[in-house]
Amino acid sequence: GAGVSQSPRYKVAKRGQDVALRCDPISGHVSLFWYQQALGQGPEFLTYFQNEAQLDKSGLPSDRFFAERPEGSVSTLKIQRTQQEDSAVYLCASSSGRSGEQYFGPGTRLTVT
């Protein structure tokens, strides 16, 4: 069975551009999480979905960040008007429950120039 996949793996954006990052979770996993990981740091929680409902978005750093999961499977993280400080690896994870072990994708490395 396939694991969590993310696309693109690498994205270079000019400052001010909008980007969209995609996550395909493990089939049947109800919970989906987005994290931001800066170099040398641990993942920082951004947001959490249970099926299509976004239950927690407390970690989104600004209103330029928006996530959706309209049909309860694939999720998209959108960043509007990218800034240099948005440069990081964005990780997606899924899990069969609200808590417990999470399965991570390989991440999307975003570089804003």
Next chain:
Amino acid sequence: SQKIEQNSEALNIQEGKTATLTCNYTNYSPAYLQWYRQDPGRGPVFLLLIRENEKEKRKERLKVTFDTTLKQSLFHITASQPADSATYLCALDSYLGDMRFGAGTRLTVKP
């Protein structure tokens, strides 16, 4: 504010020895504590989960302890091998879905 500290950025040990990594936390009451392994350029991989009412968990060469009074978890890798070299992350889970990670400890096992 909530804080998760992992003992050191880097730990170097000799092959065959036991590696011990520490995770301390403050201002948090986790329901679970998890340990993940992360290799360069990859997402974290789940290793072990220990619940707040459990003292110790083992899996093959791995052992985790969890002391909610000290607010500390210890992660041990016995008979370490060069293939164990990676960054190890501890994560606190509160039942609410907002898992919080430490910064990680980079372990290098020298042959």
